[in-house]
Amino acid sequence: MPLPAGHKFPMPKYAGVRYLLEPVLPILEPPRIDWALVERVHDAAYLKKLRFGLLSDKEMRLMGFPWSEHLIERALRASGGTFLAAKDALQVGLGVNLAGGTHHAYPDHGEGFCVLNDVAIVALELLQNGLERILILDLDVHQGNGTAFIFQSDPRVFTISVHGERNYPFHKERSSLDFGLADWIEDADYLQLLQDQVFPAAETFKPQLIFYLAGVDVMAKDQFGRFALTLEGVKARDKLVFEFCRSNQIPVVSLMAGGYNKNLEQTIEAHVNTVLAALEVFVSPLLI
Ligand SMILES: [Zn+2]
Structure with a gap:
Protein backbone atom coordinates (compact mmCIF):
# COMPACT_ATOMS: atom_id res chain seq x y z
CA MET A 1 0.00 0.00 0.00
CA PRO A 2 1.61 3.30 -1.05
CA LEU A 3 2.11 5.88 1.70
CA PRO A 4 3.37 9.44 1.44
CA ALA A 5 7.07 10.00 2.26
CA GLY A 6 7.66 10.41 5.98
CA HIS A 7 4.41 8.64 6.97
CA LYS A 8 4.69 7.24 10.50
CA PHE A 9 3.27 3.79 9.76
CA PRO A 10 6.06 1.19 9.49
CA MET A 11 4.75 -0.67 6.44
CA PRO A 12 8.14 -2.39 5.80
CA LYS A 13 7.75 -4.34 9.02
CA TYR A 14 5.38 -6.80 7.33
CA ALA A 15 7.88 -7.66 4.60
CA GLY A 16 10.63 -7.92 7.22
CA VAL A 17 8.67 -10.35 9.37
CA ARG A 18 7.80 -12.43 6.36
CA TYR A 19 11.41 -12.48 5.16
CA LEU A 20 12.67 -13.77 8.52
CA LEU A 21 9.93 -16.36 8.97
CA GLU A 22 9.92 -17.78 5.43
CA PRO A 23 12.71 -20.28 6.17
CA VAL A 24 10.90 -21.41 9.33
CA LEU A 25 7.35 -22.12 8.18
CA PRO A 26 5.08 -21.92 5.15
CA ILE A 27 3.55 -18.48 4.65
CA LEU A 28 0.33 -18.31 2.65
CA GLU A 29 -1.28 -15.40 0.82
CA PRO A 30 -4.61 -14.62 2.45
CA PRO A 31 -7.69 -14.22 0.26
CA ARG A 32 -10.07 -11.28 0.64
CA ILE A 33 -12.68 -11.89 3.29
CA ASP A 34 -16.26 -12.05 2.02
CA TRP A 35 -17.85 -8.65 1.78
CA ALA A 36 -21.02 -10.03 3.40
CA LEU A 37 -19.08 -10.78 6.60
CA VAL A 38 -17.65 -7.27 6.66
CA GLU A 39 -21.18 -5.87 6.34
CA ARG A 40 -22.22 -7.58 9.57
CA VAL A 41 -19.83 -5.37 11.56
CA HIS A 42 -19.42 -2.20 9.53
CA ASP A 43 -22.09 0.29 8.53
CA ALA A 44 -23.14 0.47 4.91
CA ALA A 45 -22.40 4.21 4.71
CA TYR A 46 -18.80 3.74 5.90
CA LEU A 47 -18.21 0.80 3.56
CA LYS A 48 -19.53 2.80 0.62
CA LYS A 49 -17.04 5.58 1.39
CA LEU A 50 -14.21 3.06 1.68
CA ARG A 51 -15.11 1.33 -1.52
CA PHE A 52 -15.52 4.39 -3.69
CA GLY A 53 -12.91 6.68 -2.16
CA LEU A 54 -15.43 9.07 -0.63
CA LEU A 55 -13.78 9.51 2.77
CA SER A 56 -13.37 13.13 3.85
CA ASP A 57 -9.96 14.54 4.79
CA LYS A 58 -11.05 14.45 8.42
CA GLU A 59 -12.01 10.78 8.18
CA MET A 60 -8.69 9.92 6.56
CA ARG A 61 -6.79 11.84 9.24
CA LEU A 62 -8.63 9.91 11.95
CA MET A 63 -7.88 6.64 10.16
CA GLY A 64 -4.24 7.61 9.72
CA PHE A 65 -4.05 6.55 6.05
CA PRO A 66 -4.78 8.29 2.76
CA TRP A 67 -7.38 6.53 0.63
CA SER A 68 -6.24 4.34 -2.23
CA GLU A 69 -7.58 1.19 -3.85
CA HIS A 70 -4.87 -0.67 -1.94
CA LEU A 71 -6.31 0.50 1.36
CA ILE A 72 -9.47 -1.59 1.10
CA GLU A 73 -7.68 -4.47 -0.64
CA ARG A 74 -5.16 -4.68 2.21
CA ALA A 75 -7.86 -4.50 4.88
CA LEU A 76 -9.93 -7.25 3.20
CA ARG A 77 -6.91 -9.53 2.91
CA ALA A 78 -5.77 -8.85 6.49
CA SER A 79 -9.25 -9.89 7.65
CA GLY A 80 -9.10 -12.92 5.33
CA GLY A 81 -5.85 -13.88 7.05
CA THR A 82 -7.48 -13.64 10.45
CA PHE A 83 -10.32 -15.87 9.23
CA LEU A 84 -7.91 -18.53 7.90
CA ALA A 85 -5.83 -18.34 11.08
CA ALA A 86 -8.98 -18.87 13.15
CA LYS A 87 -9.83 -21.97 11.09
CA ASP A 88 -6.26 -23.24 11.65
CA ALA A 89 -6.58 -22.59 15.38
CA LEU A 90 -9.84 -24.51 15.58
CA GLN A 91 -8.27 -27.42 13.70
CA VAL A 92 -4.82 -27.70 15.26
CA GLY A 93 -4.79 -25.34 18.27
CA LEU A 94 -2.79 -22.45 16.78
CA GLY A 95 -3.30 -20.08 13.89
CA VAL A 96 -1.13 -17.10 12.98
CA ASN A 97 -1.91 -14.05 10.90
CA LEU A 98 1.14 -11.92 10.02
CA ALA A 99 -1.12 -8.86 10.08
CA GLY A 100 -4.48 -8.05 11.67
CA GLY A 101 -5.51 -7.02 15.14
CA THR A 102 -6.89 -3.73 13.83
CA HIS A 103 -8.75 -3.03 17.05
CA HIS A 104 -9.38 0.72 16.68
CA ALA A 105 -11.82 0.27 13.79
CA TYR A 106 -15.45 1.06 14.71
CA PRO A 107 -18.55 0.06 12.77
CA ASP A 108 -18.85 3.54 11.26
CA HIS A 109 -15.27 4.74 10.95
CA GLY A 110 -11.60 3.76 10.81
CA GLU A 111 -9.17 5.05 13.38
CA GLY A 112 -5.52 4.74 14.48
CA PHE A 113 -4.22 2.88 11.37
CA CYS A 114 -7.23 0.53 11.49
CA VAL A 115 -9.64 0.30 8.56
CA LEU A 116 -11.73 -2.81 9.29
CA ASN A 117 -12.07 -4.62 12.62
CA ASP A 118 -10.79 -8.01 11.49
CA VAL A 119 -11.28 -9.76 14.83
CA ALA A 120 -14.88 -8.56 15.16
CA ILE A 121 -15.68 -9.63 11.60
CA VAL A 122 -14.28 -13.12 12.11
CA ALA A 123 -15.63 -13.55 15.65
CA LEU A 124 -19.18 -12.79 14.51
CA GLU A 125 -18.89 -15.32 11.70
CA LEU A 126 -17.63 -18.01 14.10
CA LEU A 127 -20.43 -17.27 16.56
CA GLN A 128 -22.89 -17.58 13.69
CA ASN A 129 -21.41 -21.01 12.97
CA GLY A 130 -21.70 -22.56 16.41
CA LEU A 131 -19.02 -21.13 18.70
CA GLU A 132 -20.51 -19.78 21.92
CA ARG A 133 -17.70 -18.10 23.87
CA ILE A 134 -14.80 -16.15 22.37
CA LEU A 135 -12.13 -14.25 24.28
CA ILE A 136 -10.27 -11.33 22.78
CA LEU A 137 -7.02 -10.87 24.69
CA ASP A 138 -5.66 -7.52 23.63
CA LEU A 139 -2.12 -6.86 24.88
CA SER A 153 -23.41 -5.80 25.03
CA ASP A 154 -22.58 -9.22 23.57
CA PRO A 155 -22.13 -11.77 26.37
CA ARG A 156 -20.65 -14.30 23.95
CA VAL A 157 -17.48 -12.26 23.56
CA PHE A 158 -15.24 -11.37 26.51
CA THR A 159 -12.83 -8.53 25.79
CA ILE A 160 -9.72 -8.01 27.89
CA SER A 161 -7.51 -5.02 27.18
CA VAL A 162 -4.20 -4.34 28.94
CA HIS A 163 -3.05 -0.89 27.88
CA GLY A 164 -1.51 2.44 28.88
CA GLU A 165 -4.14 4.46 30.70
CA ARG A 166 -2.60 7.77 29.59
CA ASN A 167 -2.01 6.68 26.01
CA TYR A 168 -4.19 6.85 22.89
CA PRO A 169 -7.19 6.40 22.59
CA PHE A 170 -7.87 9.20 25.04
CA HIS A 171 -11.56 8.37 25.15
CA LYS A 172 -11.61 4.74 26.28
CA GLU A 173 -14.49 2.37 25.74
CA ARG A 174 -15.45 -0.21 28.33
CA SER A 175 -14.03 -3.68 27.66
CA SER A 176 -15.34 -6.64 29.65
CA LEU A 177 -12.14 -6.17 31.64
CA ASP A 178 -9.72 -3.27 31.33
CA PHE A 179 -6.27 -2.94 32.82
CA GLY A 180 -5.23 0.68 32.36
CA LEU A 181 -1.58 0.71 33.43
CA ALA A 182 0.73 3.57 34.41
CA ASP A 183 3.46 4.71 32.03
CA TRP A 184 6.83 2.98 31.74
CA ILE A 185 5.88 -0.34 33.33
CA GLU A 186 8.75 -2.87 33.13
CA ASP A 187 8.93 -6.62 32.43
CA ALA A 188 8.55 -8.05 35.95
CA ASP A 189 5.47 -6.04 36.97
CA TYR A 190 3.81 -6.56 33.60
CA LEU A 191 4.34 -10.32 33.55
CA GLN A 192 3.19 -10.58 37.15
CA LEU A 193 -0.06 -8.83 36.26
CA LEU A 194 -0.68 -11.31 33.47
CA GLN A 195 -0.23 -14.26 35.79
CA ASP A 196 -2.02 -12.87 38.83
CA GLN A 197 -5.00 -11.19 37.18
CA VAL A 198 -5.28 -11.53 33.43
CA PHE A 199 -5.02 -15.30 32.98
CA PRO A 200 -7.30 -16.15 35.93
CA ALA A 201 -9.97 -13.85 34.47
CA ALA A 202 -9.53 -15.40 31.03
CA GLU A 203 -9.86 -18.88 32.49
CA THR A 204 -13.07 -18.04 34.32
CA PHE A 205 -14.79 -17.18 31.03
CA LYS A 206 -14.00 -20.67 29.64
CA PRO A 207 -13.45 -19.48 26.07
CA GLN A 208 -13.60 -21.88 23.15
CA LEU A 209 -11.22 -19.67 21.15
CA ILE A 210 -8.84 -16.82 21.97
CA PHE A 211 -7.85 -14.02 19.63
CA TYR A 212 -4.50 -12.79 20.92
CA LEU A 213 -3.48 -9.28 19.86
CA ALA A 214 0.27 -9.47 20.35
CA GLY A 215 1.08 -5.80 19.81
CA VAL A 216 4.78 -5.18 20.38
CA ASP A 217 4.30 -1.46 20.99
CA VAL A 218 4.66 -2.32 24.71
CA MET A 219 8.41 -2.31 24.12
CA ALA A 220 10.67 0.52 25.29
CA LYS A 221 11.40 3.19 22.65
CA ASP A 222 8.18 2.62 20.75
CA GLN A 223 7.13 5.87 19.05
CA PHE A 224 3.55 5.47 20.22
CA GLY A 225 3.98 3.34 23.35
CA ARG A 226 4.68 4.52 26.87
CA PHE A 227 5.75 1.20 28.39
CA ALA A 228 9.30 -0.02 28.98
CA LEU A 229 9.31 -3.74 28.27
CA THR A 230 12.46 -5.30 26.84
CA LEU A 231 12.62 -7.50 23.74
CA GLU A 232 13.08 -10.49 26.05
CA GLY A 233 10.15 -9.35 28.20
CA VAL A 234 7.86 -9.21 25.19
CA LYS A 235 8.86 -12.71 24.14
CA ALA A 236 8.30 -13.94 27.71
CA ARG A 237 4.83 -12.36 27.56
CA ASP A 238 4.01 -14.11 24.31
CA LYS A 239 5.24 -17.42 25.67
CA LEU A 240 3.12 -17.08 28.81
CA VAL A 241 0.04 -16.41 26.68
CA PHE A 242 0.63 -19.43 24.45
CA GLU A 243 1.43 -21.64 27.45
CA PHE A 244 -1.82 -20.52 29.07
CA CYS A 245 -3.75 -21.42 25.92
CA ARG A 246 -2.04 -24.75 25.45
CA SER A 247 -2.32 -25.89 29.05
CA ASN A 248 -6.03 -25.02 29.07
CA GLN A 249 -6.52 -26.52 25.60
CA ILE A 250 -7.93 -23.32 24.17
CA PRO A 251 -7.25 -22.72 20.46
CA VAL A 252 -5.47 -19.41 19.89
CA VAL A 253 -5.23 -17.04 16.94
CA SER A 254 -2.12 -14.86 17.05
CA LEU A 255 -2.40 -11.43 15.45
CA MET A 256 0.36 -8.85 15.00
CA ALA A 257 -1.36 -5.59 15.98
CA GLY A 258 0.89 -2.56 16.67
CA GLY A 259 4.63 -2.05 16.78
CA TYR A 260 6.33 1.24 15.95
CA ASN A 261 9.74 1.12 17.56
CA LYS A 262 12.17 3.91 16.72
CA ASN A 263 14.36 1.03 15.58
CA LEU A 264 12.40 -0.81 12.85
CA GLU A 265 14.53 -3.94 13.27
CA GLN A 266 13.45 -4.20 16.90
CA THR A 267 9.81 -4.11 15.85
CA ILE A 268 10.42 -6.83 13.29
CA GLU A 269 12.37 -8.98 15.73
CA ALA A 270 9.67 -8.68 18.38
CA HIS A 271 6.90 -9.67 15.91
CA VAL A 272 9.02 -12.62 14.71
CA ASN A 273 9.57 -13.63 18.33
CA THR A 274 5.80 -13.88 18.83
CA VAL A 275 5.62 -16.55 16.15
CA LEU A 276 8.75 -18.31 17.43
CA ALA A 277 7.26 -18.34 20.94
CA ALA A 278 4.09 -19.91 19.54
CA LEU A 279 6.11 -22.58 17.75
CA GLU A 280 8.18 -23.27 20.86
CA VAL A 281 5.04 -23.83 22.89
CA PHE A 282 2.88 -25.66 20.36
CA VAL A 283 5.30 -27.44 18.04
CA SER A 284 8.52 -28.17 19.99
CA PRO A 285 6.81 -30.55 22.47
CA LEU A 286 5.66 -32.64 19.48
CA LEU A 287 9.24 -33.02 18.25
CA ILE A 288 10.70 -34.35 21.50
ZN1 LIG B 1 -1.06 -0.19 19.47
Missing part, protein backbone atom coordinates in the same frame (compact mmCIF):
# COMPACT_ATOMS: atom_id res chain seq x y z
CA ASP A 140 -1.34 -4.09 22.41
CA VAL A 141 -0.28 -0.99 24.37
CA HIS A 142 -3.36 0.90 23.12
CA GLN A 143 -6.85 0.12 24.31
CA GLY A 144 -8.93 -2.00 21.93
CA ASN A 145 -11.60 0.66 21.79
CA GLY A 146 -13.33 -0.37 18.55
CA THR A 147 -13.54 -4.00 19.59
CA ALA A 148 -14.78 -3.12 23.09
CA PHE A 149 -17.46 -0.90 21.55
CA ILE A 150 -18.62 -3.55 19.09
CA PHE A 151 -19.00 -6.26 21.73
CA GLN A 152 -20.04 -4.10 24.69
Whole structure:
Protein backbone atom coordinates (compact mmCIF):
# COMPACT_ATOMS: atom_id res chain seq x y z
CA MET A 1 0.00 0.00 0.00
CA PRO A 2 1.61 3.30 -1.05
CA LEU A 3 2.11 5.88 1.70
CA PRO A 4 3.37 9.44 1.44
CA ALA A 5 7.07 10.00 2.26
CA GLY A 6 7.66 10.41 5.98
CA HIS A 7 4.41 8.64 6.97
CA LYS A 8 4.69 7.24 10.50
CA PHE A 9 3.27 3.79 9.76
CA PRO A 10 6.06 1.19 9.49
CA MET A 11 4.75 -0.67 6.44
CA PRO A 12 8.14 -2.39 5.80
CA LYS A 13 7.75 -4.34 9.02
CA TYR A 14 5.38 -6.80 7.33
CA ALA A 15 7.88 -7.66 4.60
CA GLY A 16 10.63 -7.92 7.22
CA VAL A 17 8.67 -10.35 9.37
CA ARG A 18 7.80 -12.43 6.36
CA TYR A 19 11.41 -12.48 5.16
CA LEU A 20 12.67 -13.77 8.52
CA LEU A 21 9.93 -16.36 8.97
CA GLU A 22 9.92 -17.78 5.43
CA PRO A 23 12.71 -20.28 6.17
CA VAL A 24 10.90 -21.41 9.33
CA LEU A 25 7.35 -22.12 8.18
CA PRO A 26 5.08 -21.92 5.15
CA ILE A 27 3.55 -18.48 4.65
CA LEU A 28 0.33 -18.31 2.65
CA GLU A 29 -1.28 -15.40 0.82
CA PRO A 30 -4.61 -14.62 2.45
CA PRO A 31 -7.69 -14.22 0.26
CA ARG A 32 -10.07 -11.28 0.64
CA ILE A 33 -12.68 -11.89 3.29
CA ASP A 34 -16.26 -12.05 2.02
CA TRP A 35 -17.85 -8.65 1.78
CA ALA A 36 -21.02 -10.03 3.40
CA LEU A 37 -19.08 -10.78 6.60
CA VAL A 38 -17.65 -7.27 6.66
CA GLU A 39 -21.18 -5.87 6.34
CA ARG A 40 -22.22 -7.58 9.57
CA VAL A 41 -19.83 -5.37 11.56
CA HIS A 42 -19.42 -2.20 9.53
CA ASP A 43 -22.09 0.29 8.53
CA ALA A 44 -23.14 0.47 4.91
CA ALA A 45 -22.40 4.21 4.71
CA TYR A 46 -18.80 3.74 5.90
CA LEU A 47 -18.21 0.80 3.56
CA LYS A 48 -19.53 2.80 0.62
CA LYS A 49 -17.04 5.58 1.39
CA LEU A 50 -14.21 3.06 1.68
CA ARG A 51 -15.11 1.33 -1.52
CA PHE A 52 -15.52 4.39 -3.69
CA GLY A 53 -12.91 6.68 -2.16
CA LEU A 54 -15.43 9.07 -0.63
CA LEU A 55 -13.78 9.51 2.77
CA SER A 56 -13.37 13.13 3.85
CA ASP A 57 -9.96 14.54 4.79
CA LYS A 58 -11.05 14.45 8.42
CA GLU A 59 -12.01 10.78 8.18
CA MET A 60 -8.69 9.92 6.56
CA ARG A 61 -6.79 11.84 9.24
CA LEU A 62 -8.63 9.91 11.95
CA MET A 63 -7.88 6.64 10.16
CA GLY A 64 -4.24 7.61 9.72
CA PHE A 65 -4.05 6.55 6.05
CA PRO A 66 -4.78 8.29 2.76
CA TRP A 67 -7.38 6.53 0.63
CA SER A 68 -6.24 4.34 -2.23
CA GLU A 69 -7.58 1.19 -3.85
CA HIS A 70 -4.87 -0.67 -1.94
CA LEU A 71 -6.31 0.50 1.36
CA ILE A 72 -9.47 -1.59 1.10
CA GLU A 73 -7.68 -4.47 -0.64
CA ARG A 74 -5.16 -4.68 2.21
CA ALA A 75 -7.86 -4.50 4.88
CA LEU A 76 -9.93 -7.25 3.20
CA ARG A 77 -6.91 -9.53 2.91
CA ALA A 78 -5.77 -8.85 6.49
CA SER A 79 -9.25 -9.89 7.65
CA GLY A 80 -9.10 -12.92 5.33
CA GLY A 81 -5.85 -13.88 7.05
CA THR A 82 -7.48 -13.64 10.45
CA PHE A 83 -10.32 -15.87 9.23
CA LEU A 84 -7.91 -18.53 7.90
CA ALA A 85 -5.83 -18.34 11.08
CA ALA A 86 -8.98 -18.87 13.15
CA LYS A 87 -9.83 -21.97 11.09
CA ASP A 88 -6.26 -23.24 11.65
CA ALA A 89 -6.58 -22.59 15.38
CA LEU A 90 -9.84 -24.51 15.58
CA GLN A 91 -8.27 -27.42 13.70
CA VAL A 92 -4.82 -27.70 15.26
CA GLY A 93 -4.79 -25.34 18.27
CA LEU A 94 -2.79 -22.45 16.78
CA GLY A 95 -3.30 -20.08 13.89
CA VAL A 96 -1.13 -17.10 12.98
CA ASN A 97 -1.91 -14.05 10.90
CA LEU A 98 1.14 -11.92 10.02
CA ALA A 99 -1.12 -8.86 10.08
CA GLY A 100 -4.48 -8.05 11.67
CA GLY A 101 -5.51 -7.02 15.14
CA THR A 102 -6.89 -3.73 13.83
CA HIS A 103 -8.75 -3.03 17.05
CA HIS A 104 -9.38 0.72 16.68
CA ALA A 105 -11.82 0.27 13.79
CA TYR A 106 -15.45 1.06 14.71
CA PRO A 107 -18.55 0.06 12.77
CA ASP A 108 -18.85 3.54 11.26
CA HIS A 109 -15.27 4.74 10.95
CA GLY A 110 -11.60 3.76 10.81
CA GLU A 111 -9.17 5.05 13.38
CA GLY A 112 -5.52 4.74 14.48
CA PHE A 113 -4.22 2.88 11.37
CA CYS A 114 -7.23 0.53 11.49
CA VAL A 115 -9.64 0.30 8.56
CA LEU A 116 -11.73 -2.81 9.29
CA ASN A 117 -12.07 -4.62 12.62
CA ASP A 118 -10.79 -8.01 11.49
CA VAL A 119 -11.28 -9.76 14.83
CA ALA A 120 -14.88 -8.56 15.16
CA ILE A 121 -15.68 -9.63 11.60
CA VAL A 122 -14.28 -13.12 12.11
CA ALA A 123 -15.63 -13.55 15.65
CA LEU A 124 -19.18 -12.79 14.51
CA GLU A 125 -18.89 -15.32 11.70
CA LEU A 126 -17.63 -18.01 14.10
CA LEU A 127 -20.43 -17.27 16.56
CA GLN A 128 -22.89 -17.58 13.69
CA ASN A 129 -21.41 -21.01 12.97
CA GLY A 130 -21.70 -22.56 16.41
CA LEU A 131 -19.02 -21.13 18.70
CA GLU A 132 -20.51 -19.78 21.92
CA ARG A 133 -17.70 -18.10 23.87
CA ILE A 134 -14.80 -16.15 22.37
CA LEU A 135 -12.13 -14.25 24.28
CA ILE A 136 -10.27 -11.33 22.78
CA LEU A 137 -7.02 -10.87 24.69
CA ASP A 138 -5.66 -7.52 23.63
CA LEU A 139 -2.12 -6.86 24.88
CA ASP A 140 -1.34 -4.09 22.41
CA VAL A 141 -0.28 -0.99 24.37
CA HIS A 142 -3.36 0.90 23.12
CA GLN A 143 -6.85 0.12 24.31
CA GLY A 144 -8.93 -2.00 21.93
CA ASN A 145 -11.60 0.66 21.79
CA GLY A 146 -13.33 -0.37 18.55
CA THR A 147 -13.54 -4.00 19.59
CA ALA A 148 -14.78 -3.12 23.09
CA PHE A 149 -17.46 -0.90 21.55
CA ILE A 150 -18.62 -3.55 19.09
CA PHE A 151 -19.00 -6.26 21.73
CA GLN A 152 -20.04 -4.10 24.69
CA SER A 153 -23.41 -5.80 25.03
CA ASP A 154 -22.58 -9.22 23.57
CA PRO A 155 -22.13 -11.77 26.37
CA ARG A 156 -20.65 -14.30 23.95
CA VAL A 157 -17.48 -12.26 23.56
CA PHE A 158 -15.24 -11.37 26.51
CA THR A 159 -12.83 -8.53 25.79
CA ILE A 160 -9.72 -8.01 27.89
CA SER A 161 -7.51 -5.02 27.18
CA VAL A 162 -4.20 -4.34 28.94
CA HIS A 163 -3.05 -0.89 27.88
CA GLY A 164 -1.51 2.44 28.88
CA GLU A 165 -4.14 4.46 30.70
CA ARG A 166 -2.60 7.77 29.59
CA ASN A 167 -2.01 6.68 26.01
CA TYR A 168 -4.19 6.85 22.89
CA PRO A 169 -7.19 6.40 22.59
CA PHE A 170 -7.87 9.20 25.04
CA HIS A 171 -11.56 8.37 25.15
CA LYS A 172 -11.61 4.74 26.28
CA GLU A 173 -14.49 2.37 25.74
CA ARG A 174 -15.45 -0.21 28.33
CA SER A 175 -14.03 -3.68 27.66
CA SER A 176 -15.34 -6.64 29.65
CA LEU A 177 -12.14 -6.17 31.64
CA ASP A 178 -9.72 -3.27 31.33
CA PHE A 179 -6.27 -2.94 32.82
CA GLY A 180 -5.23 0.68 32.36
CA LEU A 181 -1.58 0.71 33.43
CA ALA A 182 0.73 3.57 34.41
CA ASP A 183 3.46 4.71 32.03
CA TRP A 184 6.83 2.98 31.74
CA ILE A 185 5.88 -0.34 33.33
CA GLU A 186 8.75 -2.87 33.13
CA ASP A 187 8.93 -6.62 32.43
CA ALA A 188 8.55 -8.05 35.95
CA ASP A 189 5.47 -6.04 36.97
CA TYR A 190 3.81 -6.56 33.60
CA LEU A 191 4.34 -10.32 33.55
CA GLN A 192 3.19 -10.58 37.15
CA LEU A 193 -0.06 -8.83 36.26
CA LEU A 194 -0.68 -11.31 33.47
CA GLN A 195 -0.23 -14.26 35.79
CA ASP A 196 -2.02 -12.87 38.83
CA GLN A 197 -5.00 -11.19 37.18
CA VAL A 198 -5.28 -11.53 33.43
CA PHE A 199 -5.02 -15.30 32.98
CA PRO A 200 -7.30 -16.15 35.93
CA ALA A 201 -9.97 -13.85 34.47
CA ALA A 202 -9.53 -15.40 31.03
CA GLU A 203 -9.86 -18.88 32.49
CA THR A 204 -13.07 -18.04 34.32
CA PHE A 205 -14.79 -17.18 31.03
CA LYS A 206 -14.00 -20.67 29.64
CA PRO A 207 -13.45 -19.48 26.07
CA GLN A 208 -13.60 -21.88 23.15
CA LEU A 209 -11.22 -19.67 21.15
CA ILE A 210 -8.84 -16.82 21.97
CA PHE A 211 -7.85 -14.02 19.63
CA TYR A 212 -4.50 -12.79 20.92
CA LEU A 213 -3.48 -9.28 19.86
CA ALA A 214 0.27 -9.47 20.35
CA GLY A 215 1.08 -5.80 19.81
CA VAL A 216 4.78 -5.18 20.38
CA ASP A 217 4.30 -1.46 20.99
CA VAL A 218 4.66 -2.32 24.71
CA MET A 219 8.41 -2.31 24.12
CA ALA A 220 10.67 0.52 25.29
CA LYS A 221 11.40 3.19 22.65
CA ASP A 222 8.18 2.62 20.75
CA GLN A 223 7.13 5.87 19.05
CA PHE A 224 3.55 5.47 20.22
CA GLY A 225 3.98 3.34 23.35
CA ARG A 226 4.68 4.52 26.87
CA PHE A 227 5.75 1.20 28.39
CA ALA A 228 9.30 -0.02 28.98
CA LEU A 229 9.31 -3.74 28.27
CA THR A 230 12.46 -5.30 26.84
CA LEU A 231 12.62 -7.50 23.74
CA GLU A 232 13.08 -10.49 26.05
CA GLY A 233 10.15 -9.35 28.20
CA VAL A 234 7.86 -9.21 25.19
CA LYS A 235 8.86 -12.71 24.14
CA ALA A 236 8.30 -13.94 27.71
CA ARG A 237 4.83 -12.36 27.56
CA ASP A 238 4.01 -14.11 24.31
CA LYS A 239 5.24 -17.42 25.67
CA LEU A 240 3.12 -17.08 28.81
CA VAL A 241 0.04 -16.41 26.68
CA PHE A 242 0.63 -19.43 24.45
CA GLU A 243 1.43 -21.64 27.45
CA PHE A 244 -1.82 -20.52 29.07
CA CYS A 245 -3.75 -21.42 25.92
CA ARG A 246 -2.04 -24.75 25.45
CA SER A 247 -2.32 -25.89 29.05
CA ASN A 248 -6.03 -25.02 29.07
CA GLN A 249 -6.52 -26.52 25.60
CA ILE A 250 -7.93 -23.32 24.17
CA PRO A 251 -7.25 -22.72 20.46
CA VAL A 252 -5.47 -19.41 19.89
CA VAL A 253 -5.23 -17.04 16.94
CA SER A 254 -2.12 -14.86 17.05
CA LEU A 255 -2.40 -11.43 15.45
CA MET A 256 0.36 -8.85 15.00
CA ALA A 257 -1.36 -5.59 15.98
CA GLY A 258 0.89 -2.56 16.67
CA GLY A 259 4.63 -2.05 16.78
CA TYR A 260 6.33 1.24 15.95
CA ASN A 261 9.74 1.12 17.56
CA LYS A 262 12.17 3.91 16.72
CA ASN A 263 14.36 1.03 15.58
CA LEU A 264 12.40 -0.81 12.85
CA GLU A 265 14.53 -3.94 13.27
CA GLN A 266 13.45 -4.20 16.90
CA THR A 267 9.81 -4.11 15.85
CA ILE A 268 10.42 -6.83 13.29
CA GLU A 269 12.37 -8.98 15.73
CA ALA A 270 9.67 -8.68 18.38
CA HIS A 271 6.90 -9.67 15.91
CA VAL A 272 9.02 -12.62 14.71
CA ASN A 273 9.57 -13.63 18.33
CA THR A 274 5.80 -13.88 18.83
CA VAL A 275 5.62 -16.55 16.15
CA LEU A 276 8.75 -18.31 17.43
CA ALA A 277 7.26 -18.34 20.94
CA ALA A 278 4.09 -19.91 19.54
CA LEU A 279 6.11 -22.58 17.75
CA GLU A 280 8.18 -23.27 20.86
CA VAL A 281 5.04 -23.83 22.89
CA PHE A 282 2.88 -25.66 20.36
CA VAL A 283 5.30 -27.44 18.04
CA SER A 284 8.52 -28.17 19.99
CA PRO A 285 6.81 -30.55 22.47
CA LEU A 286 5.66 -32.64 19.48
CA LEU A 287 9.24 -33.02 18.25
CA ILE A 288 10.70 -34.35 21.50
ZN1 LIG B 1 -1.06 -0.19 19.47
